[in-house]
Amino acid sequence: MIILRAESNADMNKDKREKAKIKTPYLNRELSWLAFNKRVLEEAFKRTNPIMERLRFLAITSSNLDEFFMVRVAGVKAQVKSKYQKIDDSGRTPQQLMDELHEKSQHFMQRQYSCLLRSIMPALLKEKITFAPISEMTQEQRKFAENYFDTMLFPVLTPLAVDGSRPFPMLANQSLNIAVRLKRKEKGEETCFAVVQVPSILPRYLELPSTGSERVFTLLEDIIIHKLGDLFELHDIKAASPFRLTRDSDLEIDEEAQDFLTEIQKSIKKRKRGRPVRLEILKKCDRPIREFLISMLRIKTPDIYELAGPLDLTFFSKFASEPEFSHLCFAPIIPVESADFAEEKDIFEVIREKDRLVYHPYESFDIVTKFITTAAEDANVLAIKQTLYRVSGHSPIIAALIKAAENGKQVTVLVELKARFDEENNINWAKKLEKSGCHVIYGLQGLKTHCKIALVVRREGEEIRRYLHLGTGNYNDSTARVYTDFGLFTARQAFGEDASLLFNVITGYSASPQYTHFVVAPQYMRDFFEKKIETEIQHAQAGEPSGITVKVNSLVDPKLISSLYKASQAGVKINLIVRGICCLLPGVEGVSENIRVISIVGQFLEHSRIFKFENGGEPLVYIGSADWMQRNLDRRVELVFPIVEEELKERLTSLLEMQLMDNFNARELGADGKYKAVSRRGKKRIHSQMIQYEEAQKRSNAIHVKGKNERFIPLHLSDVDKR
Structure with a gap:
């Protein structure tokens, strides 16, 4: 936006304000998100970062981009398809935005592969770590790879022919596949096609035998392509190329459905067969295969992304986290025991004394878990109420809530089933909580419940006292080691009263109350x-x-x-x-x-x-x-x-x-x-993050906390998914 200068100095400020009223600058949300992912990619380019961290940042950008296409790009494409013409706050129609997203996404993905092939791979080579295609393997390495195919891959693979009687398969969202162009060995037969899915249940990469300190790896798709003849013995392999499909994965949920849990489960199944929004292929993809995929998937040219390969860079997160590469990563940050809870006192007594603030990941999330587990075992605790949005796969918080219910306490848990891409995990937890005797609420109609609150109701003599944990982040012990978040513990009466009012709204039909402190x-x-x-x-x-x-x-x-x-x-x-x-x-x-x-x-x-x-x-x-x-x-x-x-x-x-x-x-x-x-x-x-860690250490050391850190295990960002 260009703002014209005022014609007279006397009216300059007035003119500026008037022009601002006419049109205020507003950056487009989707384009701003791409700018954010670009900042993450810059960390992958940054040579001062350890090489495995650079690889991890690169993988994060790929994971981020997957979700961006599945949700945001899919949404814009739906607007275009429905002929929606309204101009957004940034001044773009859906079609104009879609054109810009295609252009910037193409450029971004080219930058990803430039980073990988021109910057990261040479740096890995200096550390004697390489990825070798079949053509560059020694005889011993090739034999090792072929044996792996025979013993591990061949029994798992399912070649899928595509012809008049066998339609193109419904491919899973984000799965890596290989398209194959074949001809029967007998003369005169026409070209035919097939698809082989690279099994996601096996590691994407395989380490090959090597001499000295060199570490050599290869990718599963390279091994499979090399051995395709074993899958199609009656055919000659004319060409093969990996490809990857991204589908529209934004759920459409009928929130008035009588059985909301079943409705969510149905929607999750629909996600797996959403319409294609992106096709990734290699730049060197065989042209007949390319035309075959376009025809079968009914995908348009702007949605095709031709890349230098390998496709799907997310696997590098796991690769960078291999224990043998720990010396090529950031020095692990080991959370310290919170200074606010260092005294050898009952946790409820500590909270009664004054409000306590814990800062993760610099201070351990264990105190949050302890708050719930102590409440579960405390004979004086009558009830626990908590909201859960995203939790870890082996959540100690869930285990504590189940234990509390088994101990006869009133346990009420709101499990948000609409937490995007965590729906299945949350459904499983909700069922386990219900089986243990917890009262489980699946969220509110038309709203996601995103607040982070845990309320413990405790009998103390003739009184009832409420203890609270209020947070900025999820009750997730895994992400709490790499996400910076605050948690407040308080026993303030007014806060407790507000918490009870909030839970009454969440669990019942209460009208919106007037809170004293809560917003x-x-x-x-x-x-x-x-x-x-x-x-x-x-x-x-x-x-x-x-x-x-x-x-x-x-x-x-x-x-x-x-x-x-x-x-x-x-x-x-x-x-x-x-x-x-x-x-x-x-x-x-x-x-x-x-x-x-x-x-x-x-x-x-x-x-x-x-x-x-x-x-x-x-x-x-x-x-x-x-x-x-x-x-x-x-x-x-x-x-x-x-x-x-x-x-x-x-x-x-x-x-x-x-x-x-x-x-x-x-x-x-x-x-x-x-x-x-x-x-x-x-x-x-x-370096604000390191300064905050040093401050947490100083606060902890100042009260002579010793011998309490050994049980904390360093966790990398890749272990908790994406940015």
């Missing part, structure tokens, strides 16, 4: 944040201290963005730490000159949400589960809550200030819509 979406949160921004405007206009600092995963909501622009024009200084999508454009003359936006992408995924308002010199600090997106404010049950203890406020303020000074992992968004690394020239290196 809950979708009823109150949008209005709350808009009023807080307006209050800062009033403070600025009155010459009082004003300012807004926000740390979120995504900033998308147009109304809040407009409010921030208004605040900037009123002179409010605004600092935004937005890891992923940011549709706000900072630094635009007359619109957002007082707004700064940075994104931090590093060893840990920045996941916490923090909101600070200067409030005329009496700062208010809130944390919670909500990002500033329409879905969080209008279509989800979200929870944001105040930090009351001054000590904890100062701790969070210090973190925000540290991250705003980061010049190691931070990138700043400019008025041109592009991110650039924060300049470090002439400045001391500030």
